[in-house]
Amino acid sequence: xxxxxxxxxxxxxxxLQGARLSRREFVARGLGMGLGxxxxxxxxxxxxxxEREKPPAAQSADLxxxxxxxxxYNWSDYIAQDTVANFEREFGVRVTYxxxxxxxxxxxxxxxxxTGYDIxxxxxxxxxxxxxxxxxxxxxxxxxxxxxxxxxxxxxxxxDPGNAxxxxxxxxxxxxxxxxxxxxxxxxxxxxFFDRRLGGKMTMMDDAREVIGxxxxxxxxxxxxxxxxxxxxxxxxxxxxxxxxxxxISAPVKGQLVSGDVWVAQLWNGDTVQAQAEEPNVAYVLPKxxxxxxxxxxxxxxxxxxxxxxxxxxxxxxxxxxxxxISRATGYGTPNVDAARLLEHPVTFxxxxxxxxxxxxxxxxxxxxxxxxIWTEIKAA
Amino acid sequence: MGLVAVAVLVYAFxxxxxxxxxxxxxxxxxxSAEWRGFTLEWYHRLLERADVIHGLEISLVVATAxxxxxxxLGTLLALALARHRFLGRRMVEGFLxxxxxxxxxxxxxxxxxxxALLRLPLGVATIVIxxxxxxxxxxxxxxxxxxxxxxxxxxxxxxxLGADEITxxxxxxxxxxxxxxxxxxxxxxxxxxxxxxxxxxxxxxxTSTLPIVVYGMARRNxxxxxxxxxxxxxxxxxxxLYVAERSLVRGERSSPISRRSA
Amino acid sequence: xxxARRRLLAWLQRRPAARAWALLGPGxxxxxxxxxxxxxxxxxxxxxxxxxxxxxxxxxxxxxYRRFFDPLYLAIxxxxxxxxxxxxxxxxxxxxxxxxxxxxxGRWRAVLLFLVVLPFxxxxxVRTFAMIFLLRDGGLVNTVxxxxxxIDAPLTLLYTPFAVLLGLVxxxxxxxxxxxxxxxxKLDPTLLEAAETLxxxxxxxxxxxxxxxxxxxxxxxxxxxxxPSMGSFLTADLLGGAKQLMIGNLIQNQFAAARNxxxxxxxxxxxxxxxxxxVITYLRVREPAADGAR
Numbered sequence: 001x002x003x004x005x006x007x008x009x010x011x012x013x014x015x016l017q018g019a020r021l022s023r024r025e026f027v028a029r030g031l032g033m034g035l036g037x038x039x040x041x042x043x044x045x046x047x048x049x050x051e052r053e054k055p056p057a058a059q060s061a062d063l064x065x066x067x068x069x070x071x072x073y074n075w076s077d078y079i080a081q082d083t084v085a086n087f088e089r090e091f092g093v094r095v096t097y098x099x100x101x102x103x104x105x106x107x108x109x110x111x112x113x114x115t116g117y118d119i120x121x122x123x124x125x126x127x128x129x130x131x132x133x134x135x136x137x138x139x140x141x142x143x144x145x146x147x148x149x150x151x152x153x154x155x156x157x158x159x160d161p162g163n164a165x166x167x168x169x170x171x172x173x174x175x176x177x178x179x180x181x182x183x184x185x186x187x188x189x190x191x192x193f194f195d196r197r198l199g200g201k202m203t204m205m206d207d208a209r210e211v212i213g214x215x216x217x218x219x220x221x222x223x224x225x226x227x228x229x230x231x232x233x234x235x236x237x238x239x240x241x242x243x244x245x246x247x248x249i250s251a252p253v254k255g256q257l258v259s260g261d262v263w264v265a266q267l268w269n270g271d272t273v274q275a276q277a278e279e280p281n282v283a284y285v286l287p288k289x290x291x292x293x294x295x296x297x298x299x300x301x302x303x304x305x306x307x308x309x310x311x312x313x314x315x316x317x318x319x320x321x322x323x324x325x326i327s328r329a330t331g332y333g334t335p336n337v338d339a340a341r342l343l344e345h346p347v348t349f350x351x352x353x354x355x356x357x358x359x360x361x362x363x364x365x366x367x368x369x370x371x372x373x374i375w376t377e378i379k380a381a
Numbered sequence: 382m383g384l385v386a387v388a389v390l391v392y393a394f395x396x397x398x399x400x401x402x403x404x405x406x407x408x409x410x411x412x413s414a415e416w417r418g419f420t421l422e423w424y425h426r427l428l429e430r431a432d433v434i435h436g437l438e439i440s441l442v443v444a445t446a447x448x449x450x451x452x453x454l455g456t457l458l459a460l461a462l463a464r465h466r467f468l469g470r471r472m473v474e475g476f477l478x479x480x481x482x483x484x485x486x487x488x489x490x491x492x493x494x495x496x497a498l499l500r501l502p503l504g505v506a507t508i509v510i511x512x513x514x515x516x517x518x519x520x521x522x523x524x525x526x527x528x529x530x531x532x533x534x535x536x537x538x539x540x541x542l543g544a545d546e547i548t549x550x551x552x553x554x555x556x557x558x559x560x561x562x563x564x565x566x567x568x569x570x571x572x573x574x575x576x577x578x579x580x581x582x583x584x585x586x587x588t589s590t591l592p593i594v595v596y597g598m599a600r601r602n603x604x605x606x607x608x609x610x611x612x613x614x615x616x617x618x619x620x621x622l623y624v625a626e627r628s629l630v631r632g633e634r635s636s637p638i639s640r641r642s643a
Numbered sequence: 644x645x646x647a648r649r650r651l652l653a654w655l656q657r658r659p660a661a662r663a664w665a666l667l668g669p670g671x672x673x674x675x676x677x678x679x680x681x682x683x684x685x686x687x688x689x690x691x692x693x694x695x696x697x698x699x700x701x702x703x704x705x706x707x708y709r710r711f712f713d714p715l716y717l718a719i720x721x722x723x724x725x726x727x728x729x730x731x732x733x734x735x736x737x738x739x740x741x742x743x744x745x746x747x748x749g750r751w752r753a754v755l756l757f758l759v760v761l762p763f764x765x766x767x768x769v770r771t772f773a774m775i776f777l778l779r780d781g782g783l784v785n786t787v788x789x790x791x792x793x794i795d796a797p798l799t800l801l802y803t804p805f806a807v808l809l810g811l812v813x814x815x816x817x818x819x820x821x822x823x824x825x826x827x828x829k830l831d832p833t834l835l836e837a838a839e840t841l842x843x844x845x846x847x848x849x850x851x852x853x854x855x856x857x858x859x860x861x862x863x864x865x866x867x868x869x870x871p872s873m874g875s876f877l878t879a880d881l882l883g884g885a886k887q888l889m890i891g892n893l894i895q896n897q898f899a900a901a902r903n904x905x906x907x908x909x910x911x912x913x914x915x916x917x918x919x920x921x922v923i924t925y926l927r928v929r930e931p932a933a934d935g936a937r
Contacts, residue, residue: 076597096587099597104899206885247802247884372901379888387740398773454670465663482918484874487911491681514677526859571763611765
């Protein structure tokens with residue numbers, strides 16, 4: 001940390017502890033000073049430690065009787081066919097189920113004041129943002145009796161210490177899917193995207209975090225880096241890879257992988273599993289330089305009108321058979337250990353060795369603008 | 382005639398992807414990559430996909446409501462602009478072009494902000510409001526194009542013969558204007574039915590239109606049930622429009638002011 | 644009823660301007676409330692600093708507008724204009740013959756019009772995916788061409804500028820055909836008959852009678868194609884492989900991953916202003932001609 005900021009930082013922390021600053025202002029000022037989100041998050045958590053004796057009142061309060069309605073806002077096609085129906089039948093709750101395509105779309109709606117949702121499913125790196133802007137509320141753990149079905153990897157996420165606000169839903173990795181019958185060289189590194197011989201047969205995702213992140217990992221940097229020198233190098237690499245790419249395309253590339261139009265694709269493991277069902281020659285690899293591991297989690301918006309039903313839903317999907325059904329349908333990993341045991345083709349939890357080269361993305365805060373500038377330049381090249 | 386050849390090619394171009402998409406609704410492959418056998422599975426799946434059916438319902442309701450409102454308001458606007466001189470006319474004209482010029486995403490987000498400020502709950506009403514807002518200008522342009530070549534002598538004759546303005550409008554102007562209004566209404570309907578960007582911002586819980594549902598499916602799982610519902614829509618609209626056309630034609634033939642060329 | 648009607652008509656007769664505004668009223672109110680007002684909010688946003696998590700913070704700044712006038716963004720704008728002009732030209736060349744034929748098709752008119760519009764009753768996305776299937780390396784077009792022996796290796800059709808143009812034209816063709824049809828349909832064939840009697844060739848008849856009279860429709864069609872194609876972004880993504888940015892993609896990104904709403908708003912306003920200036924200029928030029936044609 002920059003020594004020059006030391007004094008200002010001490011004052012800031014002091015203000016927070018003395019309740020002269022709200023948590024939200026602290027985050028805004030801390031980021032404004034140039035601290036990374038993780039640093040701010042750790043500081044917040046550290047300050048919170050002092051107050052551990054008195055738990056926040058909300059946690060032990062009773063939520064009242066089960067409501068008759070529940071409004072879920074989830075990613076599209078991210079659930080089994082009968083999960084909602086079974087829940088409705090068992091609990092007598094009427095569920096409305098809407099879908100969205102991107103975290104940003106969901107946040108934009110919440111930030112602009114859209115209410116009416118009781119459950120949202122943001123990706124991990126978005127959670128601190130939602131917490132700091134008071135868009136989601138802490139959970140009442142006492143209603144989540146199935147909590148301990150979760151794997152320890154997902155019980156204390158860096159993006160939400162102690163999982164105070166989240167229940168993990170699904171997780172995945174962003175590696176490289178390829179046709180082992182078409183590509184005779186070994187595919188184990190991000191370097192494959194510079195290979196001229198495979199030109200016109202490769203794709204990367206249409207996602208700034210994934211593409212720039214991959215190029216950062218390729219050079220041994222963190223995929224959450226905001227250092228200008230590292231980002232400039234990643235930009236050059238991405239532009240160097242671009243001529244070999246057929247397109248920037250995310251999940252829909254599955255079809256072309258199956259048909260053989262595309263031989264190498266940056267793709268999520270869940271989508272790869274679906275492609276493998278139709279074309280067994282599709283293989284998946286976690287590049288040796290490392291890649292993203294991500295997870296989506298259930299949260300309750302502050303404007304939710306049916307919190308009890310929301311908690312019941314969360315507890316319901318923590319049941320092994322329900323979690324297994326969801327993963328079977330989506331092809332992604334379940335964070336639920338017991339559920340994983342019920343699956344025939346589970347997305348296996350990463351081994352300790354693999355975990356070392358997997359990294360969770362975190363929110364970039366004000367540096368989002370710098371990343372966006374680079375992504376625009378890559379696209380315009 | 383070269384003209385006919387060009388037209389035939391254009392129609393082929395317009396419909397080839399449609400034929401493909403219908404064919405793939407019967408394909409026994411999830412990714413529509415190649416032909417893997419005939420199946421009705423995707424149609425069966427549709428029955429299970431309550432979200433798709435519901436999306437279609439909402440889309441139809443929204444499109445019908447917004448088309449009716451746009452056609453009415455748009456025709457009035459076109460009449461005012463084409464037939465009347467008034468202060469601020471140029472400004473109104475220019476202003477009418479702005480909705481077309483503005484990117485959909487801007488229209489969508491700005492409306493969301495407005496609804497949030499007004500604390501209006503998002504739902505079918507907000508979608509209809511948004512759709513009318515962006516399709517009005519289109520209707521005006523189409524109807525106005527029709528108006529600007531229309532011969533006013535018939536209307537003048539009617540007025541001289543003693544009909545008042547409202548009667549003249551109803552029995553002389555409107556029948557002549559009708560094809561333009563219909564063209565404008567068709568445009569408004571398509572715009573509404575197919576809209577994705579703006580709707581995604583102003584739809585509320587439980588009111589996802591079909592494009593939103595389809596886009597969701599397509600981003601993650603390109604499943605041919607999308608093709609199945611599109612085929613069904615095609616068949617149904619063909620039937621409906623066929624019936625509508627029959628009644629339109631019958632109406633035209635009986636109107637005493639139908640085109641002199643007929 | 645007729646008493647009220649008489650009174651209403653008498654009142655309207657005394658105020659010609661009121662007549663106009665009665666017609667304009669409902670539509671204008673709608674647009675002002677649900678279009679202008681939101682835009683004003685956006686304009687305010689474009690002048691405010693970016694919020695840390697998206698949205699805005701209180702304040703005033705011109706930095707977003709300044710940032711837009713950078714060669715990087717201007718190049719994207721220029722490319723978008725080129726695309727849109729290209730799309731409009733192709734739509735005109737291809738759509739006019741169709742509109743002409745349909746207008747003169749007698750009782751087949753309704754069916755032919757219907758066939759023009761029918762593809763658009765399916766979802767834009769599904770149509771685009773169908774086009775992807777057609778244009779892919781292993782897609783229908785390539786397969787047919789290979790079988791016919793016209794090519795040796797598959798043509799790269801998808802994820803090219805050609806595919807994007809095709810997609811844009813496909814998406815906007817009815818916007819060109821419908822207005823031109825509406826214009827042509829009321830054309831009096833006796834005018835052409837008269838011209839023929841006076842010795843004009845069909846080509847001259849078209850050039851000097853038909854085309855000029857269809858001009859309002861042509862102009863309407865060109866606007867209805869050019870302007871929205873300036874704001875499109877899905878086609879460039881899906882058919883162009885997201886390799887090039889149109890200005891629509893840039894703006895969409897600002898409200899999505901980049902979470903830079905003020906910049907997105909500023910970009911939108913610049914584009915909107917540009918197009919509006921072009922439109923108004925054209926209207927100024929056209930105005931005298933329209934009065935003369937009556």
